[in-house]
Amino acid sequence: MRKITFGVANSLDNFIARKNHEVDWLIFSEDVTEIITRFWKTIDTVLMGRKTYEVAQSQSKKTNTYPGVKTYVFSRTLPERSGKGVQIVSHDAVSFVRELKSQPGKDICLMGGGEFARSMFEANLIDEIGLNIHPILLGSGIPLFFEMERQIDLELIESQTLKNGCVYVIYRVKH
Amino acid sequence: MRKITFGVANSLDNFIARKNHEVDWLIFSEDVTEIITRFWKTIDTVLMGRKTYEVAQSQSKKTNTYPGVKTYVFSRTLPERSGKGVQIVSHDAVSFVRELKSQPGKDICLMGGGEFARSMFEANLIDEIGLNIHPILLGSGIPLFFEMERQIDLELIESQTLKNGCVYVIYRVKH
Numbered sequence: 151m152r153k154i155t156f157g158v159a160n161s162l163d164n165f166i167a168r169k170n171h172e173v174d175w176l177i178f179s180e181d182v183t184e185i186i187t188r189f190w191k192t193i194d195t196v197l198m199g200r201k202t203y204e205v206a207q208s209q210s211k212k213t214n215t216y217p218g219v220k221t222y223v224f225s226r227t228l229p230e231r232s233g234k235g236v237q238i239v240s241h242d243a244v245s246f247v248r249e250l251k252s253q254p255g256k257d258i259c260l261m262g263g264g265e266f267a268r269s270m271f272e273a274n275l276i277d278e279i280g281l282n283i284h285p286i287l288l289g290s291g292i293p294l295f296f297e298m299e300r301q302i303d304l305e306l307i308e309s310q311t312l313k314n315g316c317v318y319v320i321y322r323v324k325h
Numbered sequence: 326m327r328k329i330t331f332g333v334a335n336s337l338d339n340f341i342a343r344k345n346h347e348v349d350w351l352i353f354s355e356d357v358t359e360i361i362t363r364f365w366k367t368i369d370t371v372l373m374g375r376k377t378y379e380v381a382q383s384q385s386k387k388t389n390t391y392p393g394v395k396t397y398v399f400s401r402t403l404p405e406r407s408g409k410g411v412q413i414v415s416h417d418a419v420s421f422v423r424e425l426k427s428q429p430g431k432d433i434c435l436m437g438g439g440e441f442a443r444s445m446f447e448a449n450l451i452d453e454i455g456l457n458i459h460p461i462l463l464g465s466g467i468p469l470f471f472e473m474e475r476q477i478d479l480e481l482i483e484s485q486t487l488k489n490g491c492v493y494v495i496y497r498v499k500h
Contacts, residue, residue: 281337285480287476305460321337
């Protein structure tokens with residue numbers, strides 16, 4: 151079974167972006183780049199909700215930066231289509247992701263936050279959480295964790311203080 | 326000038342208690358006790374909002390457990406009174422706390438979360454944040470950080486992985 155990691159950079163007050171979707175507060179450093187590079191070698195699939203996809207597109211960043219990585223965008227409103235590295239999925243996301251997990255392949259990364267992540271958490275499909283906690287209170291923004299119907303117990307696997315003042319943590323979800 | 330530390334245990338999803346105020350998910354261990362004991366030696370004053378005070382009282386815990394520590398409870402609805410170690414303050418909290426900071430004494434701890442903490446953050450009165458991040462997503466509860474009108478930049482002073490899987494972090498507020 152392929153592992154799904156929910157990986158994101160967040161502020162200490164639980165936001166992943168400002169209200170206008172800006173992430174100008176993100177800090178990069180060599181050790182972060184190393185972690186990200188190492189992580190990308192373990193995955194071949196990226197999952198994201200429509201909002202994260204649209205923000206990525208509007209910032210004219212490629213949503214499929216890494217060769218050999220397939221991106222699935224989950225949306226009830228966008229028309230289903232399958233293109234160059236990106237597939238829009240508009241039917242039952244939970245069943246689709248469960249099926250993906252059972253297929254052979256490398257691990258899977260869930261990007262972005264909020265509503266799509268919540269549905270995946272509630273369906274018990276996420277296996278790990280990797281957060282890069284930034285030394286900032288944004289005050290307002292796009293929430294990382296939304297309210298969920300149930301509690302999720304975690305096990306801390308790794309905690310690392312980065313040179314830039316971020317704290318990088320990895321948790322295993324206790325299924 | 327006395328330092329005000331906002332200190333609290335939180336879930337990874339930004340809650341300090343369940344919706345019914347339960348904190349049955351808190352994990353204790355020797356190293357946590359050591360940290361708390363060390364911290365209490367540096368303070369002689371505790372600040373909290375009415376809600377935190379009422380929860381502490383209803384759980385029949387003493388709100389003034391430590392000898393020589395004065396507790397100030399800030400409330401617009403409770404009548405002003407000053408008793409055995411506890412003083413209810415119903416007038417302008419910001420001016421009151423600013424005055425307290427300028428008085429001689431040990432450092433000050435702000436407990437509980439949410440609304441009272443927000444007003445203190447917005448008035449730029451908090452100097453440090455100490456969090457004991459627990460390995461759990463509660464899903465819902467009493468928020469640690471409420472939305473604020475402004476961004477607050479922090480500097481990571483310390484990050485420590487505790488034996489129980491908690492991550493203890495201290496940040497300095499950049500004034």
